[in-house]
Amino acid sequence: MEHSRHTRVLVAKPGLDGHDRGAKVIVQAFRDAGMEVIYTGLHQTPQQIARVAMQEDVDVVGLSILSGTHVALCQVVMDELRAQGLGNVVVFVGGTVPPKDVPKLKAIGVKEVFGAGSRFDDIVQSINTHVATRRG
């Protein structure tokens, strides 16, 4: 039964950055792709994000960051997720990320990074693949 449930995604805005166009666009795209989506709204702490991820039993956490603090913020979010026992949740990142930081994000456990211009199809397909792997 577990395999047939809809993919549950938490789209979150960590930190103080107020740019949420990308987050709100991807929320609508995921919904249209048949996923169940929760959006945190702005200015969330890593602790708040991990708590909601736990409560909502999500498969995926999407972090949208445009303030340049993605590496440090993602590190804290990953730590908090692991502290909640959610180390195997699929985490991906969107926003303003220079290419040189992508390997750093992947090294701390982020599965994929989708910057400006990424296609919905590619993002959804990537999530489906990672979620299928996670569910075994």
Place this chain on the structure above:
Amino acid sequence: MTSTISNQKLGLPEVDSAQTNPSSRAFLTRSGIEVPAEPFTAETLRGWDSDLKLGEPGKYPYTRGIHADMYRKRPWTIRHNAGFGSGEDTNALFKYLFNSGLTGLNLAMDLPTQMGIEPDDPRGQLEVGRVGAALSTLEDMERLYDGIPMDQVSTSTAHNGLAIVFLAQYVLAAQGQGVPPSAIRGTVQNDILKEILARGTYIFPPRPSVRLAGDVIEWCINNAPKFNPISVSACHMQQAGATHIQSFAYTFANAQVYLDEVIRRGYSVDQVAPLFSFLIPTTVYFFEAAANHRAARRLWASILREKYGAKDPRSWMFRAATAGDQTELTAAQPLNNLARITLHCLGAALGGSQSVILAAYDEAFDLPTEKSFRATLMAQNIVQRESGVADVVDPLAGSYYVEWLTDRSEQEMRAILQKIADTGGMVKAIEEGIVQRDIAHHAYEEERSIQSGQKVRVGVNCLVVKDEGGGMEQETFNFDPDVGRRHIERLKEIRLQRDQDSLTDSLKALKKAAADESQNLVPHVMEAVRCMATGGEIAGVLREVFGTYKPPSGV
């Protein structure tokens, strides 16, 4: 000799034949206005009265510009957003810009400063000095302007939720240099409603936020007449997803909220309106950028004269700075963005902007590098000094197409304003989340039309270069991760050196005044700032009285 280098060798994309056949595509402006196929002729403008619709440049309704001779005498000001690290770090940058002849400084502030969060608060410490300067206390502001004469520069800054703290710090730093408030020049954005709608650095709920905005405007009317106490901003709404036309209409709705707030306190419209300035977006679709700006000038003049009964021509004038639209720039083939930036500048120039601030070609990745920053500066100079666009006042006037588009745009702005009035006004529409949802939905529609190829983005959905090496060769900004730690250490020293009693008293007095709606809070904030209160401490006191803003949920 003929060159025979193949497309392959140059890394040029193969031209996609589907993209070169235009018969199937829709012809829409940036705001989605359908452009008819028939040529525009004199017939298009039948009944159109140039005396009524245009008038003379520098005269009501200002369609042709707010000055009679426009750029012949006053070229638009070339501005740059700058600022990072501590007050000292930004001081070095500002000195460099000032000594290069730039007297219009655009000060970017970091997010903890904008949000009223202490730099050593866990919510803020990763972001200290990252997207702008960290200005926690008066001492930071004094360091920022050390050696820069504050009566000779004009500072513009995007401080909103705590614009009142910026004003207090700026005025006191100037006084420290012997410059009185009456001599300071510049602009503080102070437009909290568009933060709630689009930019996201809100702190308090809309109504007390509007009161704070009103306090800043009122104080400047009485004390700092050369300082623009508000810059009502459309560009963030377009960046968040509004159409170009919607962004102007929402801005006029917001502007009237602030205008009403100050008039309610017993000021005449002609005391208030001349202090208003605007920040508007441009677009690659430069005919629409120009048409909407022209329509906006005419509409604002009409609102002020007809609806508010303003008599002073300065109240009728829509003074605007124009900002580039980063959402039109692409991460793919970043150098292509130089062409887009040039078109942004052309749109701003043809629209008749007073100053222009443009993005850099690499902003999809990070803050600009020195190289990309300079390229933007030069692009703007090329448009202003080489193209001849600045030699003629309102060169598009009388164009069948542009006048048609200008009229159409004004009608659409008026219709949106009417719709907002019908729902009970802008504050109510914001509280209920109506405008936010419209913006988010349009952002999604726009992205879908790009992904479907209906809306062309060169390099993204056509003329794609397949192998770009993942952009790894792209040179990007290098941020010094140590600036935050340095700023926090300095702040800890300041905290120890302050006179605790006077600080506590000033914050108590501020809290008491905040609870009394008849009080203007600027003098109280100023006293706290003088006692070295941080923006975070001042915001903390105000949060206790005003609460914090919780946006309506749902996308």
